[in-house]
Amino acid sequence: MMDYSKAINHTVAEIKPSGIRKFFDIAATMDGVISLGVGEPDFRTPWQIRKAGINSLEKGKTKYTSNWGIAQLRSAVSDYVKRKYSINYQPDEEILITVGGSEAIDACIRAVVAPGDEVIIPQPSYVCYEPITRLAGGVPVIIETKAEDDFKVTKKQLENALSPRTKLLILPYPCNPTGAIMEKEDLEELADVLKGTNVIVLSDEIYAELTFGGKRHVSPASIDGMWERTVTVNGFSKAFSMTGWRLGFACGPREIMDQITKIHQFAIMCAPTTSQYAAIEALKNCDGEVERMVHEYDMRRRMMVAGFNEIGLVCREPKGAFYTFPSIKSTGLSSDEFCERLLYSKKVAVVPGTAFGESGEGFIRASYCYSVEHIKEAISRIGEFLKEL
Amino acid sequence: MKYEILKLLARNAKYSAKDIAVMLGSDEDTVAKEIAQLEKDGFIKGYKAIVDWQMVEDSYVSAIIELNVVPKAELGFEEVAESIMKYEEVESVYLMSGSYDLNVVVKGKTLQDVARFVARELATIDSVTQTTTHFVMRRYKEMDVVLAGDEKDDRGQLFI
DSSP states (O other), X not given: OOOHHHHSOHHXXXXXXXXXXXXXXXXXXXXXXEXXXXXXXXXXOOHHHHHHHHHHHHTTOXXXXXXXXXXXXXXXXXXXXXXXXXXXXXXXXXXXXXXXXXXXXXXXXXXXXXXXOEEEXXXXXXXXXXXXXXXXXXXXXXXXXXXXXXXXXXXXXXXXXXXXXXXXXXXXXXXXXXXXXXXHHHHHHHHXXXXXXXXXXXXXXXXXXXXOTTOOOOOGGGSTTTGGGXXXXXXXXXXXXXXXGXXXXXXXXXXXXXXXXXXXXXXXXXXXXXXXXXXXHHHHHOHHHHHHHXXXXXXHHHHXXXXXXXXXXXXXXXXXXXXXXXXXXXXXXXXXXXXXXXXXXHOEEOEEGGGGOGGGTTBEEEEOOSOHHHHHHHHHHHHHHHHHO | OHHHHHHHHHHOTTOOHHHHHHHHTOOHHHHHHHHHHHHHTTSSOOOOOOOOHHHHOSOOEEXXXXXXXXXXXXXXXXXXXXXXXXXXXXXXXXXXXXXXXXXXXXXXXXXXXXXHHIIIIITTSTTEEEEEEEEOOOOOEETTEEOSSOOOOOOOSOOO
16 A cells, blocks of 8 residues: 555645635536636637748757757847847857746746755745745745835845845746836945845746836846846746747856756756747737737726726736735625625636735735726626625 | 817717816817817717617618619719718718719618619619618627627736
8 A cells, every 4th residue: 555645745745735726626627717827818829920930840850959959949048038038148049949938937036045055035926936836845035015105025025035045036027916017216226235246037028018108127137237137037938928829038148157057958948849939930020919919918007097096906017017905905805705706796706815825814816818898897897806805 | 178078079979178177288268169069060970879779670671782883974973972861861972982982871671672772762873873772680889889799898806
């Protein structure tokens, strides 16, 4: 008789699976549920990108690529991040093509963190940083960002979180789920604190193209003194609607990238070849397509923010990503209760803020990767729900 | 702003001035005034529902008729186009590039209705030298709206 509790790595066994999984499995079995839950674009990948992938298949480009990714794509990434975010990386040895931004995050954390090392993670944020840190034997140190600070990491918070054991700071901006961004001055303050330390920054910039209201994304690596300590992670999923292609990249100083690439080499070999060929087209010729999608998100964003505020849920204006993060504190319900009761009584699925860390209590995440009509219907149902409370 | 308003109304004519104002970051009054002006200036010709007539009526037939026309001196194709568009049966009339001149969409209750209309009314016009009738067999999409089958949200249940 196998005793699996002895067979399985206890660190893995102790990691909780995403708590809302069960909740949304229920939602999936119910009829007539409308969701504001998903975290991926509703747009299809622009046709010219799909075509580039198809062309590569027709030409028989079906082999492994270099571990680092095909040279042409790395060079396109180098041009792209310079053009968009004013950061300079050499195509050789400073840029690695990965399986989504996710793999880049995993490999970067593993390359930097040894057992007992501390990783500073701002929350509410995307769910992967904490479990990956634990898998590496690291110790997560959580910064609870505040609504009144627009969910930014403040200088003071960073100072308090730093210790001699700090190895890595995660900067997940533009932020899922809060929609927060970090502006130049905000980053300069953090750079000041980090100066003179050996702390590395993992900047997850997967939503970098999705910023609104005239605010352009600022890459931490573009701030004085930050390039040398920053690994910039980005990818194709959100900006180019390419979630299923699983393609991203990491850029950083050679000394770090060499180590990250070793992990990538042994764990993954190389990112999907077809996706890499498609991605060249995305970076080179799709600014117009991205602009069109961003414009569309912006209209939905305004619609959703206005809608929530109108029905009585205080909703700050998100400056990036494609989520709103309204407060539900006025209802007196916990985030979990709110979401569960809303699902059962009005058949609307939203994600409790607590899915993104304890500090998400009192908030819900609603995605605007949906048509305006869909958003209006969902908000109107949530409005009815509030009236009946 | 005008162009953005037109794009939104062309997508969904039921958007209110308030909806549009929110989406464009403007105010309701300004948008309402713009829309009134667009209507007055004739940029907006009207608003109507997109009906799936195949669902509503037992018999609904439409056809695309290609017409070859000898243009009149000075008037060109205008005269014949104007006389064709006056018929109630005619849904649309376009002047085309390529191998024929006028594209006329005709609707009726039966195949015979449409055939009769073409034979009696269109083919008999003096300047019309040839007609070719294509009956519509199935409507999949009309005015950007999918009629046959739903476009499903096939996104995985990855919520976070």
